[in-house]
Amino acid sequence: MDRTDPAPAPEGEAVCVVRDLVKTYPATRGRRGAPAVPEVCATDHIDLDVRGGEIFGLLGPNGAGKSTLVRQLTGLMRPDSGSVRLLGHDVVRHPERAARLLAYLGQESTALDELTVSLAAETTARLRGLDAPAARAQRDAVLDELGLGPLASRPLKKLSGGQRRLACFATALVGRRPLLVLDEPTTGMDPVARRAVWAAVDRRRAEEGTTVLLVTHNVIEAETVLDRVAVLEQGRVIACDTPSGLKAHVAHEVRLDLLWRERPPLDVPEVAALRDSAAESGRRWVLRLAPDEARAAVAAVTGGSAFAALDDFTLATPSLEDVYLALGGSGTGLVKT
Amino acid sequence: MTGGPATPTTDRRAPAPGRAAHGTGPGMSTTARTAAPRAVAAPAALAPRARLLPALAAVYRAQLSRARVARIPLLFVATFQSVGIMILMRGVVDGGTEAHAVVAGSSVLVVAFVALNLLAQYFGQLRAGGGLDHYATLPVPPAAVVLGAAGAYASFTVPGTLVTALVGCVLFQLPLAQLWVLIAVIPLAGAALSGLGAALGLLAPRPELATLLGQLGMSAALLLGVLPPERLPALLVLARDLLPSTYGVEAFARTFAPHPDWAAVLVDLGVCAGVGVVSLTLATWAYRRAAVR
Numbered sequence A: 001m002d003r004t005d006p007a008p009a010p011e012g013e014a015v016c017v018v019r020d021l022v023k024t025y026p027a028t029r030g031r032r033g034a035p036a037v038p039e040v041c042a043t044d045h046i047d048l049d050v051r052g053g054e055i056f057g058l059l060g061p062n063g064a065g066k067s068t069l070v071r072q073l074t075g076l077m078r079p080d081s082g083s084v085r086l087l088g089h090d091v092v093r094h095p096e097r098a099a100r101l102l103a104y105l106g107q108e109s110t111a112l113d114e115l116t117v118s119l120a121a122e123t124t125a126r127l128r129g130l131d132a133p134a135a136r137a138q139r140d141a142v143l144d145e146l147g148l149g150p151l152a153s154r155p156l157k158k159l160s161g162g163q164r165r166l167a168c169f170a171t172a173l174v175g176r177r178p179l180l181v182l183d184e185p186t187t188g189m190d191p192v193a194r195r196a197v198w199a200a201v202d203r204r205r206a207e208e209g210t211t212v213l214l215v216t217h218n219v220i221e222a223e224t225v226l227d228r229v230a231v232l233e234q235g236r237v238i239a240c241d242t243p244s245g246l247k248a249h250v251a252h253e254v255r256l257d258l259l260w261r262e263r264p265p266l267d268v269p270e271v272a273a274l275r276d277s278a279a280e281s282g283r284r285w286v287l288r289l290a291p292d293e294a295r296a297a298v299a300a301v302t303g304g305s306a307f308a309a310l311d312d313f314t315l316a317t318p319s320l321e322d323v324y325l326a327l328g329g330s331g332t333g334l335v336k337t
Numbered sequence B: 001m002t003g004g005p006a007t008p009t010t011d012r013r014a015p016a017p018g019r020a021a022h023g024t025g026p027g028m029s030t031t032a033r034t035a036a037p038r039a040v041a042a043p044a045a046l047a048p049r050a051r052l053l054p055a056l057a058a059v060y061r062a063q064l065s066r067a068r069v070a071r072i073p074l075l076f077v078a079t080f081q082s083v084g085i086m087i088l089m090r091g092v093v094d095g096g097t098e099a100h101a102v103v104a105g106s107s108v109l110v111v112a113f114v115a116l117n118l119l120a121q122y123f124g125q126l127r128a129g130g131g132l133d134h135y136a137t138l139p140v141p142p143a144a145v146v147l148g149a150a151g152a153y154a155s156f157t158v159p160g161t162l163v164t165a166l167v168g169c170v171l172f173q174l175p176l177a178q179l180w181v182l183i184a185v186i187p188l189a190g191a192a193l194s195g196l197g198a199a200l201g202l203l204a205p206r207p208e209l210a211t212l213l214g215q216l217g218m219s220a221a222l223l224l225g226v227l228p229p230e231r232l233p234a235l236l237v238l239a240r241d242l243l244p245s246t247y248g249v250e251a252f253a254r255t256f257a258p259h260p261d262w263a264a265v266l267v268d269l270g271v272c273a274g275v276g277v278v279s280l281t282l283a284t285w286a287y288r289r290a291a292v293r
């Protein structure tokens, strides 16, 4: 039994079950130059179920507690209380088993910085328990799959940020694991590299039934790649559903973005009236309106003298960002690129 | 960005074969708990662990390549420092056992520079930067990570130590015949010092402190190892006896005598080995402690 690869979980079965998980970072007393920090409840009674073969996302702004949560799932951090079961194993009691069940891509990796891409992948494969020929074969296959061949002999340190991230992602793929835990895998990547990442993830899911738990604070990414998403805010899950299920909750709204040339023409009564419901930032107004209100607003700003002052406008159906705001999130820190 | 072949695009939304669409009911729960997660029948099989020796070899190889890429200039610094010290001391000591101590001390100093100072710095930074997470999420025995890194740093000192010893023998007109003893001195002093360096790096609460401790250790090895003990005050002689590098220095210095006391050499090397075992065990424990926070 010890020599077999772990089998993927049967379809739909819970791969990762989290119950009532709590983690609080202790307060630090202020020292000279460093102010005191109050204690932070980074994981606040979280429940989570990730099913087999699913691409499950954790979405939330900076400091929401996403990394803290996945670090407890990977056995890197001991929770204060609560339980984590991965593929039937109690990871709180046996943190060392996590490494034999999952592959983890941390938010930053300094361990590999001075290795070449090829040696980083090969060493990681060896340390994941593969013998030398298997490690070399997987190294070559994964580097090829991700288009990293031309960079194979360069040290990670000398690569661009996105290239380095892709190389780190490669190390998460060598040595098969039924669960991939990826903390912001595509940070800094261009569209080509991103597509390579998602294609690789998809291929593993289709061929091996791999489950993916993904941290992101990118709403576009969340909408396009995730099967289900849990929205985190200050250590709590404030919503969990499919992206379209979440968006159904704000389906009665559309978003109108207005960009003024210099200043909004407040002498136009319709524009002055819109101001009350607009979130302003510089020359930009963001309005969340019922569809008929939005139509009227568009008519108002695109006709008459208001149009001369208008630089650009967009009318869009709700995104996950709107869901997030509707749920009471603070609305800062989610990127849209 | 990579210039590589374009990755074939797959339709992102196409469900995997045989994969049922997940229910997308409109009900929004405030937790991520699904209605009724099916109970997991039996725990899944665990992937095999990496075995100690292959894992150690893999870490060793990776660390040696790191050291080669990034640390060669530092090895030059270490060697020049030791050679410089010997040139300075040539005006002070007048041959005999004092010269033996200077050459042996300068040679072992190279080991202290790399194995103690640089390794403490490396582990301190690795721990602070979250680099340990990478190893901690791989099924690798902690001893493999520590011993692999320690071994690589110790091996990395070999050329510098050899050059220093050769130059020293020429400067002080000492016989070259006994230099083979370095085959034992470098790994054993290396084990003791790199174990100490790794333990300091992993135990220090902050990376700057790890760097500082490593540097202090190296300064101690410099002062207490190179200066002939006959000229040191009593308190420093005691400190000298407590420093593991001293025994490597002594073992090496003894071999320059016309009729070396091989039993004493063996005892000194035994002390190095003992300190090596203890400090590497401590470092492994410290690694385990640092890996799960």
Ligand SMILES: Nc1ncnc2c1ncn2[C@@H]1O[C@H](COP(=O)(O)OP(=O)(O)OP(=O)(O)O)[C@@H](O)[C@H]1O
Pocket (backbone or CB within 6 Å): A025, A026, A040, A042, A060, A061, A062, A063, A064, A065, A066, A067, A068, A069, A107, A217
């Ligand atoms: N080592 C630590 N000590 C004390 N507090 C911490 C520590 N690490 C994180 N925190 C705090 O815990 C909270 C959650 O941090 P965490 O890193 O999990 O956020 P995140 O969701 O991953 O954010 P990001 O999107 O920026 O990566 C934050 O308020 C953070 O300041």
Ligand SMILES: [Mg+2]
Pocket (backbone or CB within 6 Å): A066, A067, A068, A107, A183
């Ligand atoms: Mg994070």
